[in-house]
Amino acid sequence: MAEQSPPRDPRIYTDLAHLRRLAGPARALSFLPRQPARSALNGRHASRLRGRGLNFEELRNYQIGDDPRTIDWKVTARTGEPYVRVYTEERDRPALLLVDQRMSMFYGSVLNMKSVTAAEAAALAAFRIRAQGDRVGGIVFTDDSVAELRPKASDLALNRMLTALAEANCALHAERETKAALPLNRPLEAAVRIARTGSLILVFSDFAEVDDRTEKLIRQLAAHNDVILFPISDPSGLALPEKFRITASDGALQVELDATHGETMRKVEEVVSGRIARVLEWTRKYGVPVLPLSAGQETLPQLAALMGLGRAGR
Numbered sequence: 001m002a003e004q005s006p007p008r009d010p011r012i013y014t015d016l017a018h019l020r021r022l023a024g025p026a027r028a029l030s031f032l033p034r035q036p037a038r039s040a041l042n043g044r045h046a047s048r049l050r051g052r053g054l055n056f057e058e059l060r061n062y063q064i065g066d067d068p069r070t071i072d073w074k075v076t077a078r079t080g081e082p083y084v085r086v087y088t089e090e091r092d093r094p095a096l097l098l099v100d101q102r103m104s105m106f107y108g109s110v111l112n113m114k115s116v117t118a119a120e121a122a123a124l125a126a127f128r129i130r131a132q133g134d135r136v137g138g139i140v141f142t143d144d145s146v147a148e149l150r151p152k153a154s155d156l157a158l159n160r161m162l163t164a165l166a167e168a169n170c171a172l173h174a175e176r177e178t179k180a181a182l183p184l185n186r187p188l189e190a191a192v193r194i195a196r197t198g199s200l201i202l203v204f205s206d207f208a209e210v211d212d213r214t215e216k217l218i219r220q221l222a223a224h225n226d227v228i229l230f231p232i233s234d235p236s237g238l239a240l241p242e243k244f245r246i247t248a249s250d251g252a253l254q255v256e257l258d259a260t261h262g263e264t265m266r267k268v269e270e271v272v273s274g275r276i277a278r279v280l281e282w283t284r285k286y287g288v289p290v291l292p293l294s295a296g297q298e299t300l301p302q303l304a305a306l307m308g309l310g311r312a313g314r
Contacts, residue, residue, distance in 0.1 A: 061082065138164065
């Protein structure tokens with residue numbers, strides 16, 4: 001009988017079985033336009049979600065009680081009788097989840113790896129969006145590949161996305177050799193190509209490799225879609241503890257980070273805080289909600305709190 005490999009630490013790796021178990025807890029969340037008063041998606045610093053789009057159905061004669069704003073003035077002028085345009089809400093709405101599983105995400109100092117937090121948050125969002133009756137698709141990207149799964153209204157499609165996510169997560173390894181980090185722009189360009197107008201686009205990433213092109217792509221996506229950004233950080237990146245020392249490897253090169261040197265600590269904190277500050281600036285400039293997540297805390301309670309649900313999901 002073949003010897004079974006020992007179970008992996010769920011703080012370092014997440015598998016398909018774990019992601020599937022998040023279907024129940026995901027019911028506490030909501031990505032619908034009407035949000036709780038305390039939700040980060042309903043505040044002064046974040047735009048309200050547009051919700052599903054509208055499909056044009058027909059032109060018909062104006063009837064008492066119709067909203068005057070629906071009057072088609074061109075047709076009315078041409079026919080001499082008031083006509084209104086009738087719309088119906090789309091039955092479902094495509095959602096596209098971009099999930100970062102690059103080597104820069106394979107780091108954690110308190111609880112989870114950032115890659116695990118991203119995978120869990122994306123799975124929770126995917127289950128909740130699918131339960132709302134909307135289509136779900138994903139772009140799961142590593143340093144070597146970009147897996148594109150177009151939004152579909154089926155549990156089978158959702159399972160394909162979760163499978164791709166689990167496989168990408170479990171492929172991460174400290175000794176994995178990578179030629180170069182994949183720019184975040186690659187999956188964003190794929191999203192621009194795939195997303196149809198009125199989509200919901202969620203990005204789970206540490207936003208490494210951000211440049212002016214990144215901002216242009218975010219602006220382009222936000223112009224015709226609802227975009228929500230989930231920057232994922234580790235507590236040690238925001239404020240390194242005293243006497244912090246770590247040896248890091250990308251699989252080919254190895255470096256020792258010694259934060260006992262004040263200059264080293266200052267430079268690391270400047271890089272991370274500067275990256276997050278740039279992402280937060282997109283809220284002011286383009287109305288893109290930014291919901292930060294920490295790999296140092298459980299994922300579900302953080303999402304619940306950001307949605308204004310208090311202790312829901314704990």
